[in-house]
Amino acid sequence: MIEPILTRRQRQRRQHEEVVEEILAIARRMMQAEGVAALNFNAIARQLGMQPPSLYTYFASKEAIYDELFRRGYLTFGQRMNQRPAATGSPVEQLRSAFLAYMEFGYENRDLFELMFQRPVPGFTPSAESMAVSLGQLAEAQRQLGAALAQAGVTLPVSLEEAGDLVIAMMYGVTAMHLANNPELPVGEGRFGRLADHAVDLFVTAWQLERVE
Amino acid sequence: MIEPILTRRQRQRRQHEEVVEEILAIARRMMQAEGVAALNFNAIARQLGMQPPSLYTYFASKEAIYDELFRRGYLTFGQRMNQRPAATGSPVEQLRSAFLAYMEFGYENRDLFELMFQRPVPGFTPSAESMAVSLGQLAEAQRQLGAALAQAGVTLPVSLEEAGDLVIAMMYGVTAMHLANNPELPVGEGRFGRLADHAVDLFVTAWQLERVE
DNA sequence: AATTTTACCTAATATCATTAGTAAAAACAA
DNA sequence: TTGTTTTTACTAATGATATTAGGTAAAATT
Numbered sequence: 001m002i003e004p005i006l007t008r009r010q011r012q013r014r015q016h017e018e019v020v021e022e023i024l025a026i027a028r029r030m031m032q033a034e035g036v037a038a039l040n041f042n043a044i045a046r047q048l049g050m051q052p053p054s055l056y057t058y059f060a061s062k063e064a065i066y067d068e069l070f071r072r073g074y075l076t077f078g079q080r081m082n083q084r085p086a087a088t089g090s091p092v093e094q095l096r097s098a099f100l101a102y103m104e105f106g107y108e109n110r111d112l113f114e115l116m117f118q119r120p121v122p123g124f125t126p127s128a129e130s131m132a133v134s135l136g137q138l139a140e141a142q143r144q145l146g147a148a149l150a151q152a153g154v155t156l157p158v159s160l161e162e163a164g165d166l167v168i169a170m171m172y173g174v175t176a177m178h179l180a181n182n183p184e185l186p187v188g189e190g191r192f193g194r195l196a197d198h199a200v201d202l203f204v205t206a207w208q209l210e211r212v213e
Numbered sequence: 214m215i216e217p218i219l220t221r222r223q224r225q226r227r228q229h230e231e232v233v234e235e236i237l238a239i240a241r242r243m244m245q246a247e248g249v250a251a252l253n254f255n256a257i258a259r260q261l262g263m264q265p266p267s268l269y270t271y272f273a274s275k276e277a278i279y280d281e282l283f284r285r286g287y288l289t290f291g292q293r294m295n296q297r298p299a300a301t302g303s304p305v306e307q308l309r310s311a312f313l314a315y316m317e318f319g320y321e322n323r324d325l326f327e328l329m330f331q332r333p334v335p336g337f338t339p340s341a342e343s344m345a346v347s348l349g350q351l352a353e354a355q356r357q358l359g360a361a362l363a364q365a366g367v368t369l370p371v372s373l374e375e376a377g378d379l380v381i382a383m384m385y386g387v388t389a390m391h392l393a394n395n396p397e398l399p400v401g402e403g404r405f406g407r408l409a410d411h412a413v414d415l416f417v418t419a420w421q422l423e424r425v426e
Numbered sequence: 427a428a429t430t431t432t433a434c435c436t437a438a439t440a441t442c443a444t445t446a447g448t449a450a451a452a453a454c455a456a
Numbered sequence: 457t458t459g460t461t462t463t464t465a466c467t468a469a470t471g472a473t474a475t476t477a478g479g480t481a482a483a484a485t486t
Contacts, residue, residue, distance in 0.1 A: 053434085
């Protein structure tokens with residue numbers, strides 16, 4: 001007798017998860033097309049050939065869909081920031097690659113970027129678990145930036161935490177302005193997208209980060 | 214016979230405008246309490262002791278309320294930025310006061326700040342007129358920053374427009390992060406609110422703006 | 427074979443923005 | 457003053473939306 005790879009339960013669960021994935025994919029397509037807040041629970045059901053109440057088999061509420069996307073968004077974001085090619089280069093290189101990774105995440109995931117950093121949804125408050133994921137990833141980004149700067153061996157006019165936060169604020173500012181003004185242009189183009197390198201240079205010059213090149 | 218100060222028409226109009234003002238005030242209170250997207254047309258009517266359809270006498274739609282707040286928000290923002298005390302000081306002073314004015318506008322008008330810069334409302338697109346006001350005020354801010362920098366007489370590594378945009382992106386980034394993290398703390402306090410001066414110093418140092426002090 | 431679980435359904439509810447149609451009152455013109 | 461227009465409000469109704477209640481049939485589990 002051949003051992004099935006999956007129990008029936010597991011097979012059912014897999015199919016369940018497949019539907020969950022499809023729901024999330026549809027949700028993202030909707031958010032990208034109409035804006036994050038325009039997510040329509042009933043319309044997702046219709047696209048799946050279901051009656052709206054049947055969707056509650058997969059998600060407990062519309063907010064639960066937002067929450068799952070929020071959580072996954074931060075996981076993806078964290079992976080992107082941590083697994084940069086240049087995560088081991090010189091401080092300047094690290095700063096540059098962090099900036100690029102941040103902006104590219106925003107460009108490629110406009111919907112998630114808005115959901116994660118701009119809270120565009122009326123009653124949506126991330127669940128405790130999702131919030132923990134979010135804070136963890138952000139703290140890691142801040143820590144990494146601080147570490148890169150520490151490695152530079154220069155004396156900054158601010159603490160490492162403040163330095164990391166200044167970089168984060170600038171990354172966010174440039175990216176948000178870029179997405180608001182030229183959402184269709186890739187990073188590096190457009191009024192604000194073009195500013196990425198200049199923004200990095202600002203930190204490099206002000207903090208004299210080249211000294212250890 | 215005593216000449217009335219106002220014609221009946223004018224008196225009626227004044228009462229009309231008073232109701233309009235009250236509607237906007239209620240709307241802002243709601244947005245501040247529950248978030249920009251939580252504005253509830255019916256609830257405004259109820260607070261005024263009206264039936265919801267009667268509100269259409271004063272605003273053509275819910276979006277029209279958003280639009281008026283958006284327009285006024287940019288007007289107030291422009292006034293604040295232009296009428297800074299230090300709008301005539303040294304370049305460094307101007308940069309500092311611009312940063313402060315921007316952040317304080319955000320802190321005192323969180324609801325408008327979100328509405329104006331973050332577009333947190335599903336279908337809301339500013340009317341052509343409001344959009345013109347908005348773009349005009351932003352262009353003026355950029356121009357003013359550029360002029361202040363030009364006055365410094367230094368050679369920047371970027372164009373004046375790019376320099377203005379970098380400052381705008383940084384102001385936005387720090388303010389948005391501050392409002393997201395410590396909305397209750399005034400400018401100057403909190404993890405990001407504290408960074409205002411450091412952010413200004415970044416530009417001053419990188420661009421050597423003190424030379425003309 | 428008996429049971430539990432899962433995935434779906436229909437019907438109904440509550441909340442919203444908004445439209446249609448109307449009535450009273452105020453403003454105005456004659 | 458009288459007749460007309462404009463303004464302000466109403467009730468009733470509609471359509472979209474998220475969600476709940478309650479049920480059914482098939483599949484999975486015991």
